[in-house]
Amino acid sequence: MSSTIAEPPVKIEARPEGFTAKDYKGKVHPDWCPGCGDFSVLSTLQTALSELGLAPHKVAIVSGIGCSSNLPGYMNTYGMHTLHGRSLPVATGLKFANHELTVVCTGGDGDGYGIGVGHLIHAMRRNMDLTYIVMDNQIYGLTTGQVSPTSRLGMKTKSTPHGSVENPINPIPMAINGGATYVARGFSGKQKHLIELIKGGILHKGFAIIDVFSPCVTYNKDNTYPWFNQRVKMLDEKNHDVTDFHKALDEGYKWGEEIPIGLFWKRTDLPALHALEPILDEGGPLATRPLGLNADQGKSLIKELL
Amino acid sequence: MPKVDYAFAIGGEAGQGIATPGDILARIFVRRGLQLFAYNAYQSIIRGGHIFLTIRTSDGPVRNHGDRLDSLMALNQDTMDRHLRLMGAGSSVFFDIDKVKPGAVAAGVQLCAIPVKQLSGTSTNKLNMNTISLGVMLQMLGVDFKTLEDILALQFKKKGDAVIAENVGVAKAGYDYAAANFKPFKTPLPLLNKPMGVTTGNNALGLGGAAAGVKFYCAYPMSPSTGVLMWMARHARQLGIMVRQVEDEISVANMAIGAAHGGVRAMCATSGGGFALMTEALGTASMMEIPMVCINVQRAGPSTGVPTKTEQGDLWQVLGAGQGDYPRLIVAPTSVADCFHSVPEMFNYADKFQVPGIILTDLLISEGTASVDPDELNLQPKIDRGSLILPNGANGHGNGDVANPSGGAIDGSYLRFKITKDGISPRAVPGVPGHLHVVASDEHDEDGGIISDEFTNPHKRRAMHEKRMRKMDGALAVIPPPKLVGPATAQVTLLGWGSTDGVIREAVEKLAAEEGIVASHLQIRWLVPLHCKEIMEILSKSKKVIMIENNFSGQFERYLRSETGFKPHGHVRKYDGEPFAPHHIVHAVKEQLAGKTTVSIPEQEIMV
Numbered sequence: 001m002s003s004t005i006a007e008p009p010v011k012i013e014a015r016p017e018g019f020t021a022k023d024y025k026g027k028v029h030p031d032w033c034p035g036c037g038d039f040s041v042l043s044t045l046q047t048a049l050s051e052l053g054l055a056p057h058k059v060a061i062v063s064g065i066g067c068s069s070n071l072p073g074y075m076n077t078y079g080m081h082t083l084h085g086r087s088l089p090v091a092t093g094l095k096f097a098n099h100e101l102t103v104v105c106t107g108g109d110g111d112g113y114g115i116g117v118g119h120l121i122h123a124m125r126r127n128m129d130l131t132y133i134v135m136d137n138q139i140y141g142l143t144t145g146q147v148s149p150t151s152r153l154g155m156k157t158k159s160t161p162h163g164s165v166e167n168p169i170n171p172i173p174m175a176i177n178g179g180a181t182y183v184a185r186g187f188s189g190k191q192k193h194l195i196e197l198i199k200g201g202i203l204h205k206g207f208a209i210i211d212v213f214s215p216c217v218t219y220n221k222d223n224t225y226p227w228f229n230q231r232v233k234m235l236d237e238k239n240h241d242v243t244d245f246h247k248a249l250d251e252g253y254k255w256g257e258e259i260p261i262g263l264f265w266k267r268t269d270l271p272a273l274h275a276l277e278p279i280l281d282e283g284g285p286l287a288t289r290p291l292g293l294n295a296d297q298g299k300s301l302i303k304e305l306l
Numbered sequence: 307m308p309k310v311d312y313a314f315a316i317g318g319e320a321g322q323g324i325a326t327p328g329d330i331l332a333r334i335f336v337r338r339g340l341q342l343f344a345y346n347a348y349q350s351i352i353r354g355g356h357i358f359l360t361i362r363t364s365d366g367p368v369r370n371h372g373d374r375l376d377s378l379m380a381l382n383q384d385t386m387d388r389h390l391r392l393m394g395a396g397s398s399v400f401f402d403i404d405k406v407k408p409g410a411v412a413a414g415v416q417l418c419a420i421p422v423k424q425l426s427g428t429s430t431n432k433l434n435m436n437t438i439s440l441g442v443m444l445q446m447l448g449v450d451f452k453t454l455e456d457i458l459a460l461q462f463k464k465k466g467d468a469v470i471a472e473n474v475g476v477a478k479a480g481y482d483y484a485a486a487n488f489k490p491f492k493t494p495l496p497l498l499n500k501p502m503g504v505t506t507g508n509n510a511l512g513l514g515g516a517a518a519g520v521k522f523y524c525a526y527p528m529s530p531s532t533g534v535l536m537w538m539a540r541h542a543r544q545l546g547i548m549v550r551q552v553e554d555e556i557s558v559a560n561m562a563i564g565a566a567h568g569g570v571r572a573m574c575a576t577s578g579g580g581f582a583l584m585t586e587a588l589g590t591a592s593m594m595e596i597p598m599v600c601i602n603v604q605r606a607g608p609s610t611g612v613p614t615k616t617e618q619g620d621l622w623q624v625l626g627a628g629q630g631d632y633p634r635l636i637v638a639p640t641s642v643a644d645c646f647h648s649v650p651e652m653f654n655y656a657d658k659f660q661v662p663g664i665i666l667t668d669l670l671i672s673e674g675t676a677s678v679d680p681d682e683l684n685l686q687p688k689i690d691r692g693s694l695i696l697p698n699g700a701n702g703h704g705n706g707d708v709a710n711p712s713g714g715a716i717d718g719s720y721l722r723f724k725i726t727k728d729g730i731s732p733r734a735v736p737g738v739p740g741h742l743h744v745v746a747s748d749e750h751d752e753d754g755g756i757i758s759d760e761f762t763n764p765h766k767r768r769a770m771h772e773k774r775m776r777k778m779d780g781a782l783a784v785i786p787p788p789k790l791v792g793p794a795t796a797q798v799t800l801l802g803w804g805s806t807d808g809v810i811r812e813a814v815e816k817l818a819a820e821e822g823i824v825a826s827h828l829q830i831r832w833l834v835p836l837h838c839k840e841i842m843e844i845l846s847k848s849k850k851v852i853m854i855e856n857n858f859s860g861q862f863e864r865y866l867r868s869e870t871g872f873k874p875h876g877h878v879r880k881y882d883g884e885p886f887a888p889h890h891i892v893h894a895v896k897e898q899l900a901g902k903t904t905v906s907i908p909e910q911e912i913m914v
Binding site: 027057073080081118280283291305 | 337516518519545546548552563565569571572587590594687696697698700712714716735737741744745748756
């Protein structure tokens with residue numbers, strides 16, 4: 001499998017003087033713990049949007065529930081802070097209603113890989129044109145420190161006082177196998193790198209997932225900044241071929257003294273779901289179309305009854 | 307008085323093609339201008355089991371499947387064994403002489419043994435009995451053969467001329483055989499001037515959605531609601547509706563919310579089990595003040611229950627769906643045609659009050675087939691989207707603030723949840739310049755900023771909670787209250803809700819005509835808001851009130867009591883999976899007026 005179709009240029013709604021990261025900053029200051037990895041994700045997202053020149057009113061950030069899901073409230077864009085685990089269905093509906101919006105989903109590992117994992121699998125196989133940023137801190141933070149689907153085997157948390165006996169999910173191979181067409185991993189400690197991954201995800205026409213190591217400084221004493229700093233290794237420094245499915249999986253499965261970050265897998269030969277529905281071909285977003293039936297449609301529907 | 311009022315039953319096993327003769331008869335009846343109601347009793351099985359379709363037709367109103375059968379088409383021995391005992395004087399029973407043996411039969415029943423093999427000639431089609439019987443029935447009903455020929459041609463159009471000719475041939479053989487061998491029905495089928503239409507409640511719900519301007523529909527298949535999904539999927543591209551089948555009902559409800567927040571009218575349908583999964587999302591729709599419409603087609607519960615049987619058992623589920631108090635609208639359509647009317651009506655109120663709307667039907671009217679007067683279906687109903695602001699200004703409330711496109715919550719230039727007297731705030735959707743905001747499932751301030759985490763604020767919480775709930779006062783004021791049918795001085799008032807309207811109405815007529823009992827009838831359609839004042843004005847004047855509902859515990863009776871303190875004098879309840887027939891209610895009212903009981907549980911006679 002390799003990339004065969006060139007991506008169309010993204011439609012940029014830039015104002016003449018352009019946007020800066022500040023333009024996407026909301027009026028509320030984040031209530032995350034000092035040092036939380038999510039601050040970094042927030043600012044990289046703001047920078048990525050400004051560098052892409054996307055007008056704030058044409059961007060919607062959709063989150064679930066959890067510390068990281070508070071993110072839309074700290075942005076000056078449209079936002080939806082939905083239910084635990086449900087950001088992807090909500091974002092899918094929103095994108096169908098107005099496919100001209102840039103829709104970015106944000107949330108945590110519990111939200112996306114725990115309660116919401118069923119939706120994730122289907123959003124990936126559908127190749128919805130969404131960018132999903134998972135702030136993965138390997139712990140349930142907002143509920144004060146319980147085991148998460150990505151907590152390492154043996155990790156001691158308030159709900160696993162003797163150490164977790166369950167194998168964690170590795171989101172990278174799961175996403176590659178699940179049908180996501182842009183699969184990346186970033187780290188809060190590598191902001192410039194993360195900005196590029198997020199920009200790439202937003203520009204990608206299909207389902208992009210970016211798993212971001214975003215350390216919880218309060219409840220996760222295992223997976224700390226130093227722990228990640230010692231291990232993360234950038235894929236672009238290794239000449240990784242993002243169109244090689246098997247190599248992408250091999251890199252994705254690596255976990256230990258070396259943990260790869262960067263873009264693992266990307267394919268551009270599959271259209272995004274909304275592009276497959278002829279209903280959206282002409283007439284603009286569904287939300288702006290006239291409602292109801294015209295006389296001919298009415299007549300034909302009545303005829304069916306006779 | 308109508309000239310005819312016939313009920314024809316067709317019984318067999320799943321896979322014997324019962325639906326086709328049913329559809330053909332229905333088309334013939336409505337094209338002659340007759341009314342009809344068809345109820346199909348079936349089981350959760352694809353092949354085998356027992357299916358029993360009853361089609362009732364008349365030149366007068368037909369509101370349910372009725373009390374007696376005028377004919378029985380027994381496609382297998384099981385049908386004959388189960389139902390022959392139901393057949394009375396003047397009725398006819400059709401069966402294949404080579405395959406089915408009749409048993410002991412009541413006086414005056416015509417046994418019409420059909421030599422299917424002989425009449426089939428060279429045709430070896432397994433389903434010839436169905437087609438031949440149609441010929442037989444239409445001969446006995448005095449319908450010209452051309453009518454049947456035309457419908458068969460239409461029915462088998464896709465299968466080609468040879469199949470049409472084969473079916474027309476065997477039908478004609480049955481038609482001619484009946485002329486020579488069987489006694490016709492008492493009165494031939496009248497031919498009226500104005501043809502009627504025919505549809506199911508589920509199709510009517512889909513049609514209602516299309517008329518209301520639904521642009522997004524999603525669902526997970528669940529009997530008996532799947533018909534709505536199939537209607538929507540069939541018409542999606544023709545009507546420009548985005549239709550999705552998604553992974554579960556949690557996703558369904560949330561996706562509909564996302565689409566609705568994007569600015570379209572979004573709808574979904576399910577049955578009780580799927581609705582249970584949607585409940586958290588419905589609370590979210592209300593918290594975020596996003597209008598969307600969810601249809602719950604009730605089936606017999608609890609749990610998986612009896613998937614192919616009817617019940618009015620989800621009332622408390624929809625009343626209590628989701629955590630916390632939140633405004634919602636609930637309507638229970640009263641007929642197949644009312645399924646159509648309820649959808650645009652609900653969307654207008656949901657848009658106006660920015661709340662989720664629940665349409666509560668059941669298997670009886672959703673899968674039931676009925677004649678509809680095409681002139682009574684307004685496919686271009688009034689569409690009122692309230693204070694909605696769309697990116698292209700299509701709703702007449704502007705297209706945002708283009709001079710300050712990034713304004714909104716950040717500078718206070720737009721407050722999504724502005725506290726107003728009626729609780730309704732101007733609703734802008736993503737994409738509108740100058741109205742940026744976040745909607746949250748958390749409690750929030752007027753600008754959408756959440757107040758649940760860092761500094762909760764009891765005063766703001768109270769004000770916002772009251773703002774949302776205040777919308778229900780407005781809804782109560784504009785939604786029409788129920789009206790009593792019949793004299794206020796009646797001996798007894800029959801009280802029902804939703805789908806039982808037709809059967810109760812007929813029971814009232816029968817009580818007057820056959821028993822000399824004057825009854826009035828109050829049917830409740832809007833469940834939330836409930837017009838307590840108007841309902842009590844009626845019921846407090848009633849001499850005796852008997853509550854009729856298709857469930858075990860008297861769910862509406864308990865709801866009415868909790869809202870008004872009123873307790874009906876008697877109860878008629880049915881929870882065996884089958885709908886009421888008029889005589890069930892007549893009998894119950896008679897025994898209750900005679901003081902024999904205050905709770906009647908009618909016995910189901912037709913074993914299906």
